[in-house]
Amino acid sequence: MSRAAIFRKISAATAALKIKAPRPEYDASITHSTPKLAGSNLLEIFSRNLAEVNGRTLLSVAELVEFLTKSGQLRGYCDPLLYERIGAPLAAAGLTVETTYEPARYDDYQFGITRASGAIAESGTLILDDEHTSRRLAALSPWVHVALLDRAAIHRTISDALAALGNSPNIIWVTGPSKTADVEGILIEGVHGPGEQIALVL
Amino acid sequence: MFGTQLIDDYARQIADEKQASVLNGSAAGTEKRYQVLHQDYAQPDELRHLAGSIKDHTLHHLGDYLTQAENSLTQRGVHVHFAETDEDARQTILTILRQHQVSRLTKSKSMAAEEIHLNPFLIENGVECLESDLGEFIIQLDDDIPSHIVKPIIHKNRRGIANSFLREGVAEDYNDDPQTITRRARIFLRKKYMDAQACITGANVLCADSGRLDIVTNEGNSRFGMAPAPLHIALVGIEKLIPSEADLAVFLNLLGRSATGQQLTVYTEFINGPRSANQPDGPEHMHVVFLDNGRSSVLASNCREILRCIRCGACQNVCPIYRQASGHAYRSPYGGPIGAVLSPLLFGDRFPEFADLPKASTLCGACHEVCPVNIPIPDLLLRLRDKAKREAVPSPAAIPMAPFALLATSPNLWRSAMSMSKAMNHLPLDVAPIKPLQDWLGQRTLPPSKGGDFRKWMKTRRKPQH
Numbered sequence: 001m002s003r004a005a006i007f008r009k010i011s012a013a014t015a016a017l018k019i020k021a022p023r024p025e026y027d028a029s030i031t032h033s034t035p036k037l038a039g040s041n042l043l044e045i046f047s048r049n050l051a052e053v054n055g056r057t058l059l060s061v062a063e064l065v066e067f068l069t070k071s072g073q074l075r076g077y078c079d080p081l082l083y084e085r086i087g088a089p090l091a092a093a094g095l096t097v098e099t100t101y102e103p104a105r106y107d108d109y110q111f112g113i114t115r116a117s118g119a120i121a122e123s124g125t126l127i128l129d130d131e132h133t134s135r136r137l138a139a140l141s142p143w144v145h146v147a148l149l150d151r152a153a154i155h156r157t158i159s160d161a162l163a164a165l166g167n168s169p170n171i172i173w174v175t176g177p178s179k180t181a182d183v184e185g186i187l188i189e190g191v192h193g194p195g196e197q198i199a200l201v202l
Numbered sequence: 203m204f205g206t207q208l209i210d211d212y213a214r215q216i217a218d219e220k221q222a223s224v225l226n227g228s229a230a231g232t233e234k235r236y237q238v239l240h241q242d243y244a245q246p247d248e249l250r251h252l253a254g255s256i257k258d259h260t261l262h263h264l265g266d267y268l269t270q271a272e273n274s275l276t277q278r279g280v281h282v283h284f285a286e287t288d289e290d291a292r293q294t295i296l297t298i299l300r301q302h303q304v305s306r307l308t309k310s311k312s313m314a315a316e317e318i319h320l321n322p323f324l325i326e327n328g329v330e331c332l333e334s335d336l337g338e339f340i341i342q343l344d345d346d347i348p349s350h351i352v353k354p355i356i357h358k359n360r361r362g363i364a365n366s367f368l369r370e371g372v373a374e375d376y377n378d379d380p381q382t383i384t385r386r387a388r389i390f391l392r393k394k395y396m397d398a399q400a401c402i403t404g405a406n407v408l409c410a411d412s413g414r415l416d417i418v419t420n421e422g423n424s425r426f427g428m429a430p431a432p433l434h435i436a437l438v439g440i441e442k443l444i445p446s447e448a449d450l451a452v453f454l455n456l457l458g459r460s461a462t463g464q465q466l467t468v469y470t471e472f473i474n475g476p477r478s479a480n481q482p483d484g485p486e487h488m489h490v491v492f493l494d495n496g497r498s499s500v501l502a503s504n505c506r507e508i509l510r511c512i513r514c515g516a517c518q519n520v521c522p523i524y525r526q527a528s529g530h531a532y533r534s535p536y537g538g539p540i541g542a543v544l545s546p547l548l549f550g551d552r553f554p555e556f557a558d559l560p561k562a563s564t565l566c567g568a569c570h571e572v573c574p575v576n577i578p579i580p581d582l583l584l585r586l587r588d589k590a591k592r593e594a595v596p597s598p599a600a601i602p603m604a605p606f607a608l609l610a611t612s613p614n615l616w617r618s619a620m621s622m623s624k625a626m627n628h629l630p631l632d633v634a635p636i637k638p639l640q641d642w643l644g645q646r647t648l649p650p651s652k653g654g655d656f657r658k659w660m661k662t663r664r665k666p667q668h
């Protein structure tokens with residue numbers, strides 16, 4: 001009922017238009033930010049832009065161990081597929097690493113280690129999709145989210161990443177830690193999601 | 203000119219504290235937007251103009267794009283609904299919720315949902331409907347209404363919020379440190395996410411080619427709300443469409459920068475179906491409700507450019523009148539320049555009620571300059587003034603201001619007055635000694651006031667039932 005009525009009204013409105021705007025042709029480069037893209041090494045550009053939004057890039061498991069230990073985030077979740085590479089060395093360093101995420105215990109995990117499906121250098125963005133993230137919640141409820149990123153999966157620009165968006169019904173771009181400025185415009189990180197967003201590039 | 207007086211009068215009545223909050227917040231927003239946009243782009247205007255023409259093209263071919271979006275979504279197992287009016291939308295959503303036996307849900311900030319007063323309606327119908335954006339959550343606790351499209355509590359300060367948390371039992375003691383406030387909300391809300399049976403969201407953009415809904419939040423509330431919930435309902439205005447995913451590069455780059463001075467909003471989510479089989483988290487069922495509610499009539503009007511709007515709030519931040527008067531002065535969820543154009547158009551059958559808004563502008567042009575989709579807002583305001591003249595809408599010149607002033611000093615009264623269903627009961631228009639206005643009012647059959655307030659609901663819920 002509503003459907004037919006809405007389409008009828010839309011048709012009437014657009015049929016009455018004397019000029020219909022054509023679809024503009026443009027080059028995606030109009031959307032690129034030159035200062036944001038300065039540099040030639042994609043990982044460096046990515047890390048710089050991630051740092052600008054208060055995220056971190058770590059380049060080894062040893063660095064991750066140091067970061068988690070120093071910040072007192074000692075217990076967490078690791079995607080079972082990454083256990084050997086990342087989880088086991090963390091456990092060997094004395095951290096508690098679980099390979100199952102139980103939603104009922106959402107607050108027990110101080111860190112969550114999952115895979116990123118890609119990244120965007122221009123904006124310091126990590127890309128997660130349902131195929132590559134073991135559990136959405138494991139990348140969301142812990143204070144620290146560590147996304148394992150393959151450096152070959154870094155797109156240069158936002159438009160490149162959109163062109164390669166793929167077919168997953170759910171994709172999320174994460175650009176830094178969760179944040180708000182709702183209270184008097186003061187920036188606070190870690191609102192509902194992670195307060196620390198880490199890209200781990202091995 | 204008296205036309206500006208309703209808003210002027212409101213501006214004079216609001217508390218200094220509230221005025222200072224709005225002024226500081228909006229000035230900071232304007233400054234940050236300018237810096238980021240000009241730092242990142244040599245020619246930001248080119249991008250604004252491009253965005254405007256992409257939107258124009260889409261709107262001029264809306265029937266085709268809407269059909270395409272509907273097909274793409276349906277093919278991916280999404281249930282698509284169309285709602286011609288606000289009432290249709292509310293009933294459609296309630297029906298879906300009842301089918302899934304939902305009694306509690308979280309809702310991620312959505313202006314379309316504000317527009318149709320979804321929250322009070324659901325609460326009245328027994329569905330716990332909790333706002334999950336920090337600002338909206340505080341609005342809900344206070345039984346207030348958002349005064350800014352992007353920063354709903356721009357009119358509040360930390361002391362008020364700390365008091366609300368204490369009063370409503372979100373916190374056990376008074377603490378007005380913004381970090382503590384945020385942590386307390388974090389703890390309170392994640393319990394609710396995990397327990398919710400559904401998540402309702404809006405959408406910032408919808409790509410016709412893939413059906414992909416784009417939802418952006420900085421807090422991660424929409425992502426968290428959807429991760430454990432088995433059902434996702436998205437309420438999407440029919441004007442949210444763009445032709446393709448490739449065009450998102452234009453809109454995402456402009457939206458974050460214009461709204462909050464960010465290159466990208468932290469969480470930018472692309473959704474066009476229920477979760478995939480190998481993903482344990484996320485909704486198994488997804489519904490999209492396309493909302494018209496006057497949009498197709500706006501498309502038929504000579505002000506259709508306003509449908510390009512991507513709700514970034516930049517025109518609010520920059521507007522001298524908005525800064526003085528706050529969004530509440532505009533008597534609809536849409537305040538500031540966007541509201542001055544949109545409200546009289548969108549609520550078309552109630553045009554006289556909002557016909558004063560387009561007069562509340564100095565036509566300084568700042569809103570047009572900052573608009574990421576290049577909407578010529580001052581021109582549209584003039585066209586609406588013209589319409590008011592042509593349709594001989596009574597000028598509110600002789601309206602006694604005393605009740606109005608009273609409204610302005612009492613947030614609750616004001617809120618009631620602003621709520622669409624109650625507006626005519628409280629606005630002083632009904633005592634206006636103007637024949638045409640009274641005739642017009644006399645013809646109105648108003649829906650019964652729907653007072654399902656979250657606060658009342660929460661209070662009753664908190665009482666132990668033994």
Ligand code: SF4
Nearest residue numbers: 511512514515517573
């Ligand atoms: S009218 Fe333009 S500036 Fe105002 S909210 Fe809409 S898009 Fe933003």
